[in-house]
Amino acid sequence: MNQAKHPSQLYAEFIKGIWKENPVFVAVLGMCPMLAVTNSAINGLAMGAATTFVLVCSSLLVSSLRKFIPKQVRITTYIIIIASFVTIVDYVLKAAFPGTHKDLGAFIQLIVVNCLILGRQEAFASRNTPIKALMDALGMSIGFTFALFCLGATREILGNGSIFDISLFGDNFEPWVIMILPPGGFLMLGMILLFFNWLQQRKQHKLQARAREVMS
Amino acid sequence: MTVQELTISAGKKEPSSFRLVATLGIAGMLSGIALAGVYEITKPIIEANNLRELKQAVLEVVPGGQTMQEVDLVNDAGEHKIIYAAYDDDGTFLGYAIEGATPGFADIIRLLYGYDHQRNLVIGMKVLESLETPGLGDKIIKDEAFVAQFSDLAIDPTPVVVKDGADADHEVDAITGATISTKAVVKAINQANEQWLEYLPETPPDPPAVEEPDSTIETVEEDD
Numbered sequence: 001m002n003q004a005k006h007p008s009q010l011y012a013e014f015i016k017g018i019w020k021e022n023p024v025f026v027a028v029l030g031m032c033p034m035l036a037v038t039n040s041a042i043n044g045l046a047m048g049a050a051t052t053f054v055l056v057c058s059s060l061l062v063s064s065l066r067k068f069i070p071k072q073v074r075i076t077t078y079i080i081i082i083a084s085f086v087t088i089v090d091y092v093l094k095a096a097f098p099g100t101h102k103d104l105g106a107f108i109q110l111i112v113v114n115c116l117i118l119g120r121q122e123a124f125a126s127r128n129t130p131i132k133a134l135m136d137a138l139g140m141s142i143g144f145t146f147a148l149f150c151l152g153a154t155r156e157i158l159g160n161g162s163i164f165d166i167s168l169f170g171d172n173f174e175p176w177v178i179m180i181l182p183p184g185g186f187l188m189l190g191m192i193l194l195f196f197n198w199l200q201q202r203k204q205h206k207l208q209a210r211a212r213e214v215m216s
Numbered sequence: 217m218t219v220q221e222l223t224i225s226a227g228k229k230e231p232s233s234f235r236l237v238a239t240l241g242i243a244g245m246l247s248g249i250a251l252a253g254v255y256e257i258t259k260p261i262i263e264a265n266n267l268r269e270l271k272q273a274v275l276e277v278v279p280g281g282q283t284m285q286e287v288d289l290v291n292d293a294g295e296h297k298i299i300y301a302a303y304d305d306d307g308t309f310l311g312y313a314i315e316g317a318t319p320g321f322a323d324i325i326r327l328l329y330g331y332d333h334q335r336n337l338v339i340g341m342k343v344l345e346s347l348e349t350p351g352l353g354d355k356i357i358k359d360e361a362f363v364a365q366f367s368d369l370a371i372d373p374t375p376v377v378v379k380d381g382a383d384a385d386h387e388v389d390a391i392t393g394a395t396i397s398t399k400a401v402v403k404a405i406n407q408a409n410e411q412w413l414e415y416l417p418e419t420p421p422d423p424p425a426v427e428e429p430d431s432t433i434e435t436v437e438e439d440d
Contacts, residue, residue, distance in 0.1 A: 095261035
């Protein structure tokens with residue numbers, strides 16, 4: 001990890017989570033909520049928002065406390081911190097948005113075991129200043145939310161013919177019910193990963209081609 | 217622990233067990249305090265939400281309902297069940313809302329249905345909780361035509377699920393692709409009917425004496 005001091009490097013910490021190191025498309029982390037709650041766009045967004053809150057708060061706290069937490073008990077401490085924030089989200093959602101809370105069900109509590117969150121604490125927040133940890137957490141959260149939204153929206157459009165519960169195609173559209181069932185999640189995720197790998201490969205080929213041009 | 221080891225732990229290279237335990241203890245304690253605080257703040261809101269939702273559901277399954285109160289049924293075995301009596305604006309009794317639950321395709325389906333004991337009809341149904349498959353099983357909530365079948369469903373003879381269009385008053389048309397969910401809904405109603413209808417009070421309880429505009433529920437004890 002290079003020591004970043006410029007604002008541009010803070011920006012780099014922020015932006016990497018959204019695209020280059022996207023937790024879902026590139027790192028393939030957090031698959032459990034990714035597959036489970038993305039049967040509609042709004043559920044994807046809600047899950048993303050809940051995860052964002054937990055990740056940002058945990059990263060800030062872990063990074064501020066990084067000098068006080070002995071490394072032998074760091075994972076346990078991170079889990080306590082993460083679990084506390086998850087429980088707070090759980091209560092607050094239940095109080096403020098009972099409908100959404102019902103839709104997401106047990107998957108709110110399961111944010112505790114989302115490896116994306118623990119992974120960012122271990123790999124980044126515990127080794128960096130709070131401001132960098134904040135940037136990293138924000139970027140990763142937005143990347144994660146974006147991925148959840150993409151998957152949720154595609155599955156809702158194909159599987160239910162609607163987006164945000166607004167019907168798109170009228171009565172003649174026969175929804176591909178499989179898309180909002182669990183297999184649809186795997187199918188769609190596979191296709192999205194395929195697309196991202198293809199993008200990456202194409203980029204590499206271009207780079208190689210350019211390198212060859214320069215060489216010759 | 218030797219003096220040397222103690223010196224090392226003081227030098228922050230190998231923290232003492234005490235420090236490890238203290239870290240976890242303090243983390244746990246702070247987390248506990250934070251959670252207790254949030255719990256205290258959100259609890260009344262969550263309870264108010266649940267009550268409002270329940271009231272809304274009761275008044276939804278008994279069309280025309282404006283106020284409601286709890287009725288505590290006791291069967292021969294001494295088991296209790298809370299049902300809800302619904303009244304219109306003038307305090308006229310309209311019907312009972314009874315809760316039923318059976319396993320559906322995925323997890324328990326909990327529902328509330330309205331029962332008119334004069335006409336012996338189910339007059340409304342609302343699913344309170346279900347994890348049925350989106351797009352198939354969840355039509356027991358979202359399919360208006362299906363839900364409408366419960367707005368005047370005869371319960372004598374016992375309602376049954378049919379697959380080729382409901383003709384009789386006691387028949388419920390199954391949702392295509394969600395027969396299990398449909399059957400579960402009907403079964404929940406039948407089971408609750410079988411268990412509790414005979415213990416309904418002879419005359420409906422009087423409407424809640426003090427009309428409070430919002431959501432006060434008073435319990436009426438029924439002597440059998």
